[in-house]
Amino acid sequence: xxxxxxxxxxxxxxxxxxxxxxxxxxxxxxxxxxxxxxxxxxxxxxxxxxxxxxxxxxxxxxxxxxxxxxxxxxxxxxxxxxxxxxxxxxxxxxxxxxxxxxxxxxxxxxxxxxxxxxxxxxxxxxxxxxxxxxxxxxxxxxxxxxxxxxxxxxxxxxxxxxxxxxxxxxxxxxxxxxxxxxxxxxxxxxxxxxxxxxxxxxxxxxxxxxxxxxxxxxxxxxxxxxxxxxxxxxxxxxxxxxxxxxxxxxxxxxxxxxxxxxxxxxxxxxxxxxxxxxxxxxxxxxxxxxxxxxxxxxxxxxxxxxxxxxxxxxxxxxxxxxxxxxxxxxxxxxxxxxxxxxxxxxxxxxxxxxxxxxxxxxxxxxxxxxxxxxxxxxxxxxxxxxxxxxxxxxxxxxxxxxxxxxxxxxxxxxxxxxxxxxxxxxxxxxxxxxxxxxxxxxxxxxxxxxxxxxxxxxxxxxxxxxxxxxxxxxxxxxxxxxxxxxxxxxxxxxxxxxxxxxxxxxx
Amino acid sequence: xxxxxxxxxxxxxxxxxxxxxxxxxxxxxxxxxxxxxxxxxxxxxxxxxxxxxxxxxxxxxxxxxxxxxxxxxxxxxxxxxxxxxxxxxxxxxxxxxxxxxxxxxxxxxxxxxxxxxxxxxxxxxxxxxxxxxxxxxxxxxxxxxxxxxxxxxxxxxxxxxxxxxxxxxxxxxxxxxxxxxxxxxxxxxxxxxxxxxxxxxxxxxxxxxxxxxxxxxxxxxxxxxxxxxxxxxxxxxxxxxxxxxxxxxxxxxxxxxxxxxxxxxxxxxxxxxxxxxxxxxxxxxxxxxxxxxxxxxxxxxxxxxxxxxxxxxxxxxxxxxxxxxxxxxxxxxxxxxxxxxxxxxxxxxxxxxxxxxxxxxxxxxxxxxxxxxxxxxxxxxxxxxxxxxxxxxxxxxxxxxxxxxxxxxxxxxxxxxxxxxxxxxxxxxxxxxxxxxxxxxxxxxxxxxxxxxxxxxxxxxxxxxxxxxxxxxxxxxxx
Numbered sequence: 001x002x003x004x005x006x007x008x009x010x011x012x013x014x015x016x017x018x019x020x021x022x023x024x025x026x027x028x029x030x031x032x033x034x035x036x037x038x039x040x041x042x043x044x045x046x047x048x049x050x051x052x053x054x055x056x057x058x059x060x061x062x063x064x065x066x067x068x069x070x071x072x073x074x075x076x077x078x079x080x081x082x083x084x085x086x087x088x089x090x091x092x093x094x095x096x097x098x099x100x101x102x103x104x105x106x107x108x109x110x111x112x113x114x115x116x117x118x119x120x121x122x123x124x125x126x127x128x129x130x131x132x133x134x135x136x137x138x139x140x141x142x143x144x145x146x147x148x149x150x151x152x153x154x155x156x157x158x159x160x161x162x163x164x165x166x167x168x169x170x171x172x173x174x175x176x177x178x179x180x181x182x183x184x185x186x187x188x189x190x191x192x193x194x195x196x197x198x199x200x201x202x203x204x205x206x207x208x209x210x211x212x213x214x215x216x217x218x219x220x221x222x223x224x225x226x227x228x229x230x231x232x233x234x235x236x237x238x239x240x241x242x243x244x245x246x247x248x249x250x251x252x253x254x255x256x257x258x259x260x261x262x263x264x265x266x267x268x269x270x271x272x273x274x275x276x277x278x279x280x281x282x283x284x285x286x287x288x289x290x291x292x293x294x295x296x297x298x299x300x301x302x303x304x305x306x307x308x309x310x311x312x313x314x315x316x317x318x319x320x321x322x323x324x325x326x327x328x329x330x331x332x333x334x335x336x337x338x339x340x341x342x343x344x345x346x347x348x349x350x351x352x353x354x355x356x357x358x359x360x361x362x363x364x365x366x367x368x369x370x371x372x373x374x375x376x377x378x379x380x381x382x383x384x385x386x387x388x389x390x391x392x393x394x395x396x397x398x399x400x401x402x403x404x405x406x407x408x409x410x411x412x413x414x415x416x417x418x419x420x421x422x423x424x425x426x427x428x429x430x431x432x433x434x435x436x437x438x439x440x441x442x443x444x445x446x447x448x449x450x451x452x453x454x455x456x457x458x459x460x461x462x463x464x465x466x467x468x469x470x471x472x473x474x475x476x477x478x479x480x481x482x483x484x485x486x487x488x489x490x491x492x493x494x495x496x497x498x499x500x501x502x503x504x505x506x507x
Numbered sequence: 508x509x510x511x512x513x514x515x516x517x518x519x520x521x522x523x524x525x526x527x528x529x530x531x532x533x534x535x536x537x538x539x540x541x542x543x544x545x546x547x548x549x550x551x552x553x554x555x556x557x558x559x560x561x562x563x564x565x566x567x568x569x570x571x572x573x574x575x576x577x578x579x580x581x582x583x584x585x586x587x588x589x590x591x592x593x594x595x596x597x598x599x600x601x602x603x604x605x606x607x608x609x610x611x612x613x614x615x616x617x618x619x620x621x622x623x624x625x626x627x628x629x630x631x632x633x634x635x636x637x638x639x640x641x642x643x644x645x646x647x648x649x650x651x652x653x654x655x656x657x658x659x660x661x662x663x664x665x666x667x668x669x670x671x672x673x674x675x676x677x678x679x680x681x682x683x684x685x686x687x688x689x690x691x692x693x694x695x696x697x698x699x700x701x702x703x704x705x706x707x708x709x710x711x712x713x714x715x716x717x718x719x720x721x722x723x724x725x726x727x728x729x730x731x732x733x734x735x736x737x738x739x740x741x742x743x744x745x746x747x748x749x750x751x752x753x754x755x756x757x758x759x760x761x762x763x764x765x766x767x768x769x770x771x772x773x774x775x776x777x778x779x780x781x782x783x784x785x786x787x788x789x790x791x792x793x794x795x796x797x798x799x800x801x802x803x804x805x806x807x808x809x810x811x812x813x814x815x816x817x818x819x820x821x822x823x824x825x826x827x828x829x830x831x832x833x834x835x836x837x838x839x840x841x842x843x844x845x846x847x848x849x850x851x852x853x854x855x856x857x858x859x860x861x862x863x864x865x866x867x868x869x870x871x872x873x874x875x876x877x878x879x880x881x882x883x884x885x886x887x888x889x890x891x892x893x894x895x896x897x898x899x900x901x902x903x904x905x906x907x908x909x910x911x912x913x914x915x916x917x918x919x920x921x922x923x924x925x926x927x928x929x930x931x932x933x934x935x936x937x938x939x940x941x942x943x944x945x946x947x948x949x950x951x952x953x954x955x956x957x958x959x960x961x962x963x964x965x966x967x968x969x970x971x972x973x974x975x976x977x978x979x980x981x982x983x984x985x986x
Contacts, residue, residue, distance in 0.1 A: 077973040168935055175931060176931075179924050
């Protein structure tokens with residue numbers, strides 16, 4: 001029993017067990033007590049240990065093959081052919097690392113800002129972390145669905161208990177939207193199970209499916225993943241959820257949960273129903289461009305910082321779906337690989353940048369208790385160090401070369417040029433729009449004269465905030481300046497995926 | 508067929524003897540020492556369970572000239588009803604005692620109801636079925652009226668009695684037509700008659716079948732024969748609601764399976780459509796109307812109606828997978844329902860019935876553990892994995908898709924999304940709202956332990972549902 005042979009299980013169950021322990025011990029409802037302090041330390045220790053162990057995925061990963069690695073397989077419900085089947089490839093490892101990387105930051109960010117029931121708060125995040133790793137690692141359809149749905153429960157509570165004014169409306173909308181999206185995916189899963197006799201995802205990828213069924217399955221998957229990504233026009237839950245969620249909840253939502261939609265497209269839609277994916281690819285590209293252009297304009301008009309970042313997330317995630325579905329409109333494999341890799345890099349990069357942006361807003365919110373852009377102005381005068389970080393992340397959000405935001409967008413736009421001038425044209429508008437809405441917000445919040453007394457009294461970041469934003473700033477620059485390790489890690493898997501998609505499954 | 512083989516009916520006979528003991532013993536127990544009756548009843552159920560486990564038959568045993576049957580299905584379902592009647596006793600005792608209603612009748616009637624349910628489950632003829640059904644129904648009518656000074660209890664007992672009598676009449680009328688058409692009341696003989704002589708598969712038999720379906724639907728609480736469910740659930744004392752809302756659902760499933768699968772499988776084309784209409788209406792009405800409820804007992808009543816829709820759709824398929832799914836769904840649904848009603852009891856105390864949804868406000872602050880358990884029940888009923896309710900729904904959807912009914916499967920999942928709203932509302936009240944009532948929960952240790960076992964069972968069965976599903980498949984294939 002080596003550590004590596006059970007590494008994925010450990011990464012899933014260690015945080016879940018840690019979360020359950022926090023729930024069991026509790027904080028007696030008092031955030032100031034020494035018991036609550038011990039809970040914080042435990043939560044941080046568990047999340048750091050998980051991060052440390054997850055590095056084993058990187059060091060032990062064989063980047064030359066597309067095969068599943070760190071595989072674990074135990075029968076689970078034999079009567080219906082479901083198994084506890086875990087494994088990772090070049091697509092899932094970066095996302096798992098992103099999850100284990102972001103969670104400790106979220107724990108640190110909530111350190112002394114969460115006043116009510118801190119033990120339950122940290123427990124919810126730890127359990128959520130385990131479940132999210134589970135989604136990225138599951139290779140069994142039923143197991144995937146269990147993680148996918150159960151993940152909603154901690155997030156429902158995080159938004160509902162620790163959220164803002166309209167938290168109940170927002171969290172119910174979040175839950176019901178995503179639940180509605182995923183139930184039809186369950187019907188598709190059962191259909192595929194009845195066709196193949198098992199819930200093995202890799203088996204589903206090889207099973208032939210008739211075109212009509214493929215179309216239905218694609219649409220069911222599309223509903224599930226489009227809600228998660230989210231794509232226009234099923235994005236409306238996201239601004240509400242982001243605005244009302246506590247900072248940590250917004251960070252996890254933006255940085256990781258949205259990525260599950262993109263992951264769903266590459267792990268399920270594209271390989272299981274490739275013909276239908278091709279059939280609907282024009283629609284997908286259209287919806288992605290609507291997200292980029294229309295939502296970009298919507299973001300421009302926002303008065304609430306969190307809402308602005310939420311809309312900017314939708315626009316940036318449009319690049320992910322665009323990159324994935326360009327494949328059918330490009331002749332030659334290199335362009336297809338470029339688009340797909342661009343989408344993947346964009347997912348990781350957006351995870352870092354949007355998380356950082358929400359943390360920046362959280363820093364301001366903790367001091368002024370307002371998210372309104374109009375309540376700020378001239379923050380740079382009172383918080384110079386914070387302003388430097390905020391501007392850096394805003395530049396990254398706008399896609400400045402040298403930051404991670406540039407790499408993914410640039411790859412996708414390059415791929416679009418190989419497909420069609422107009423796709424590239426509309427995609428490239430993000431360079432203008434993204435800069436416009438982000439930098440205009442920065443201008444109004446950070447620069448100018450000190451706007452009011454609240455801003456005049458602001459104190460610059462404490463050590464905890466320095467630590468979190470500093471780590472994120474470094475990682476945004478590292479991915480931006482040296483994306484090669486990330487791209488190389490994904491390369492064989494993406495090559496393999498594209499070869500697989502090229503084979504029709506209609507047989 | 509052995510007239511004198513009493514072994515297969517040993518659990519029922521044991522139970523009957525023990526009920527008489529409890530009945531007599533209760534006369535000599537002073538009111539303040541009623542707990543003796545309680546323990547005697549639990550011991551009786553324990554002995555009955557032991558008798559059930561030790562008489563598991565190999566294959567299928569028919570006794571009493573073929574009017575009684577013992578098979579894997581009967582043993583599984585009977586163990587289920589016995590356990591849930593015991594759960595109703597444990598959950599109910601404290602609440603009844605706090606309201607000066609802790610009478611021996613509750614236990615004796617409850618045990619007679621259990622006997623009726625066991626007879627229903629083992630019935631191999633329409634008349635035995637009717638006998639068991641009436642034994643159960645009479646016990647239930649009296650239980651609903653337990654608080655006889657309360658107007659609401661009396662009203663709901665009256666309503667239940669009148670409607671129940673009409674439904675029993677319909678059932679009996681249907682039985683007479685089926686007997687007239689096939690010349691038999693025993694299920695295997697009816698099945699053979701339909702097989703041997705396809706001519707009788709005609710209007711007279713269908714006419715009788717329609718009345719049987721009315722009776723089944725009434726007992727289950729399927730739309731449009733559901734009217735009694737919310738009123739009775741609300742009007743009865745909560746321990747009685749718990750009793751009515753759990754074990755009799757399992758007995759109603761046995762009624763359905765014995766009549767439709769054992770007896771009238773040859774008419775599946777006819778009854779499948781009837782069941783489908785009732786089921787779809789139940790799914791729609793139950794889920795939508797539950798949203799509008801502010802009384803938790805009425806809300807759970809409409810939620811039951813919605814769950815019945817799922818169960819009936821699983822039976823509708825008529826396949827072994829569908830029957831197994833119906834058995835699995837019923838057993839697991841009843842676990843969550845027992846917990847949910849138990850929680851309503853737990854929140855009540857002397858002079859205050861926790862009937863309103865708002866009684867759940869701030870439960871997380873009052874008792875985090877109990878709030879967690881209630882959250883498990885709610886998410887299980889909503890069908891969120893990994894709780895066991897999800898696997899019930901999964902198996903039912905699997906069975907329905909297995910017979911190619913994609914449209915029905917889509918209706919099933921979409922109505923569960925509607926249903927998720929009102930279950931989430933309970934979680935919202937518990938976790939997101941401030942408590943209106945800061946009083947500590949008053950509950951005995953046995954209730955608290957049972958609640959914890961109940962809640963953890965919903966989670967544990969959800970994580971490892973394989974063995975129960977295999978068991979359900981085995982008994983379904985033994986049909």
